[in-house]
Amino acid sequence: MTKHFGLSATFLSAALLVAGGAMANDTPGEGVTIRPIEGTLLEERFQNQIIYRALQDLGYTIGDPQSVEYQTIHLAIGSGDGDFTTVHYDPLHKAFFEESGGEEAMRRVGHLITGAVQGYLVDKASYDAGVTNIGDLKDPEVAKRFDANGDGTADLAGCPPGWGCERVIEHQLDAYELRDTVTHNQGAYSAIIGETIAREQAGESVIYYTWTPYWVSGVLVPGENVEWLEVPETSLPDGQTGNTEFEGRNLGWAVNELRIVASTAFLDANPAAEKLFELAEIPINDVSAQNSRMQDGEDSIEDIDSDVDDWIAENQEAYDGWIAEARKAAE
Numbered sequence: 001m002t003k004h005f006g007l008s009a010t011f012l013s014a015a016l017l018v019a020g021g022a023m024a025n026d027t028p029g030e031g032v033t034i035r036p037i038e039g040t041l042l043e044e045r046f047q048n049q050i051i052y053r054a055l056q057d058l059g060y061t062i063g064d065p066q067s068v069e070y071q072t073i074h075l076a077i078g079s080g081d082g083d084f085t086t087v088h089y090d091p092l093h094k095a096f097f098e099e100s101g102g103e104e105a106m107r108r109v110g111h112l113i114t115g116a117v118q119g120y121l122v123d124k125a126s127y128d129a130g131v132t133n134i135g136d137l138k139d140p141e142v143a144k145r146f147d148a149n150g151d152g153t154a155d156l157a158g159c160p161p162g163w164g165c166e167r168v169i170e171h172q173l174d175a176y177e178l179r180d181t182v183t184h185n186q187g188a189y190s191a192i193i194g195e196t197i198a199r200e201q202a203g204e205s206v207i208y209y210t211w212t213p214y215w216v217s218g219v220l221v222p223g224e225n226v227e228w229l230e231v232p233e234t235s236l237p238d239g240q241t242g243n244t245e246f247e248g249r250n251l252g253w254a255v256n257e258l259r260i261v262a263s264t265a266f267l268d269a270n271p272a273a274e275k276l277f278e279l280a281e282i283p284i285n286d287v288s289a290q291n292s293r294m295q296d297g298e299d300s301i302e303d304i305d306s307d308v309d310d311w312i313a314e315n316q317e318a319y320d321g322w323i324a325e326a327r328k329a330a331e
Contacts, residue, residue, distance in 0.1 A: 029059035037068065043291045046304055054319065066081075070089075070164055078100030094238055105263065112257075113284050116284065127227035133231065138178060262274070
């Protein structure tokens with residue numbers, strides 16, 4: 001009887017050790033609190049939350065995210081004040097990356113969202129009237145077509161400081177000799193683009209910068225009520241390179257991808273998270289569709305998180321594959 005009890009205890013102990021090991025493999029992030037850093041746009045919550053859910057499924061705890069502008073995001077990660085972000089635009093944020101410590105301090109991982117187009121657009125009537133290239137605004141008479149405040153220059157709805165796109169616009173105003181005829185309006189993008197949309201809907205001529213994925217192109221629809229402008233030639237700052245062609249036009253902006261940037265120290269200590277970041281992909285059309293629902297009024301935190309639930313359920317096989325490979329990486 002005593003011998004039988006001893007064998008059972010040994011067997012039970014072994015079983016518990018095996019079970020404990022399996023549980024540990026399922027949650028390689030257990031005991032680790034991650035410090036994410038986000039941008040200031042609510043429209044980015046969708047992609048953020050998909051990645052946060054996956055990290056939580058790996059056992060990580062997600063700390064309260066910091067919400068700052070893109071340049072500050074990179075500075076924080078490079079200095080060790082944050083662990084990762086999902087909103088590094090490559091190559092747009094190349095300078096931010098390098099100025100914040102570069103490869104020694106952090107790494108770009110994976111290809112979360114690809115095919116992000118950026119550039120300048122005008123209303124369809126202006127395009128059909130012959131304004132098809134941003135260089136056309138070098139002509140003061142053409143530029144006056146887009147004058148919203150009566151100062152004689154075109155009012156370009158542009159890019160807020162600290163986003164990265166403002167560097168491209170400022171560079172191109174010089175490269176295309178537009179300083180005397182174009183005013184780069186900066187500030188809160190939502191306010192500037194809101195005014196632009198109202199003017200276009202009132203039948204006025206407009207010129208503006210935007211990007212995808214974002215809801216603006218669901219309201220001002222390229223090919224319907226606005227058109228992308230070409231550029232005289234490709235000219236980019238900060239050593240940016242890449243394909244600037246889109247639908248047969250040279251938009252002058254490299255087609256970007258959103259990549260996850262994380263501190264080197266965090267990645268080295270968390271191979272499961274690094275593998276997740278490497279594998280995670282969200283189709284750009286899915287992001288655009290979700291952002292459009294937000295613009296249509298489904299913009300509460302609960303609405304967005306419900307969209308995250310639905311997306312994971314609809315992409316369960318791929319999502320589970322990320323998790324499985326991440327767990328293997330931690331073994």
